[in-house]
Amino acid sequence: MADDAPGPVTEPGVVFLVAVPGLEAPLADEATRTGFLGVRQVPGGVEVMGGLAEAVRANRVLRCAVRVLWRVAEFRAMHLAQLDKRARKVGWGEWLRADVPVRVEASCHRSKIYHDKAAVQRIAGAITAAGIPVAADGAVVVKARIEDDLCTVSLDTSGEPLHRRGHKTFVGKAPLRETMAAGFLWQMGFDGTQAVVDPMCGSGTIVLEAAEMAMGLVPGRSREFAFAQMVGGGSEGPCPSRSPAYLGKDEGARFFGFDRDDGAIRGARGNAGRAGVDALCRFERQAVSDLMPPEGLAPGIVLTNPPYGARIGERKLLFAVYGALGATLRARFAGWAVGIITSDRGLAQATGLRLEAVGPVDHSGTKVWLWRGTV
Incomplete structure (x- = not known):
């Protein structure tokens, strides 16, 4: 695919609910019971239809979800220069604020781009070019997963893992989450x-x-x-x-x-x-x-x-x-x-x-x- 091909395809219609490995089925059942649409169980979690509003609701009401990722963009990237160019076409300013630093994480699997840190640098550069600060301790995490040369960009809408409910301060030995x-x-x-x-x-x-x-x-x-x-x-x-x-x-x-x-x-x-x-x-x-x-x-x-x-x-x-x-x-x-x-x-x-x-x-x-x- 040529570097001047059309830009990324944004996908605000998918929210990924990360599950405890082995508890995907109860999470899928819970998402269905609580009224989420398009529930689909996949390895590692559950996909549901929706945008930010559904991601917000998932964080608040789901008991089995580990965290909630909102998928915002997806595109092919065969090499780092292509990753850089296409990442700069993502509408970062639609979701990320210029006054809130973000942190970038990336993982590469079975792809021509295989260096995680290099992928982080390219995506961080694209975000910075959009006027959004990037920091190692950013309050919002941008997650990029490159698998089979397909780059999927998600925003971690949870922050701290969801098992940290906020009202349990005493924790015993080897606790169950x-x-x-x-x-x-x-x-x-x-x-x-x-x-x-x-x-x-x-x-x-x-x-x-x-x-x-x-x-x-x-x-x-x-x-x-x-x-x-x-x-x-x-x-x-x-x-x-x-x-x-x-x-x-x-x-x-x-x-x-x-x-x-x-x-x-x-x-x-x-x-x-x-x-x-x-x-x-x-x-x-x-x-x-x-x-x-x-x-x-x-x-x-x-x-x-x-x-x-x-x-x-x-x-x-x-x-x-x-x-x-x-x-x-x-x-x-x-x-x-x-x-x-x-x-x-x-x-x-x-x-x-x-x-x-x-x-x-x-x-x-x-x-x-x-x-x-x-x-």
Whole structure:
């Protein structure tokens, strides 16, 4: 293709929702439930139709998304000179502000342009030529992916990863991220009406996510996003606290977390208060062998992310923990759905429960599975 060929084809109609690897399906289901159009599951995430307004809404309301990328341009580039020329035809000023520095990132795969840093230099030069400052600590990130000589340019509308909700300040050891907790809850069939028990809750992530989902609380209500630093990014107004679909089912505690670590329980209670869900949650210091089903509630979901020896705990000693959990559930939790998140098949089998493995899911570099079944 000649260098003087027509300029880039802009594509404001595609928003890419980055998923936790292995949780693309729950994210696609969530996007469909929340009214996004053109939902298409692809490796690494989900594509939906829309522009900046949809990107804003995705950041605010989606619980499974890791971040939201707005695709703004796409063009062929066979060499660096062509990349430079075509990048200068992109309408950067339509989306980026002259008073907000941006950072440029690039990745090259199976392309004639193979040097990431050289690609960054060319794209950064084109942005600078458009009157927009470029800095290593820019508030907005421009992401260019060159694959099979096709350059796709996206704007990261999220900023900080979306699992950082903004109201959870206490974090325990090897915590489960909120985006993963939401995905696993949906894989367990949670719809906001069931009771949820986590026997080894740590900082309370699973319990807190369940309570927020039940109350219709918007996950992005307590934080800021990169889209606010883009042209038109502030036009959508303040983030609502609750989803319009909220049905008012938030009376009485039905989300319970237990842990042997008193510090974890205190931290989880504080997190619940900051999240505004403390009326629905109960956190108590308790051993697994003392676990009892909540009084007055129908069988619900037991979901937990126990140690599995990869980062916390010695594997040999954990067999007794998993065995005690399984024995307690078999004795007292008839009719309850059970989900155990672990990387270790042997530990899951040590519960003595009939569980199927769903996954794998990438948990910070470790492959884990959701082992689920019914007591």
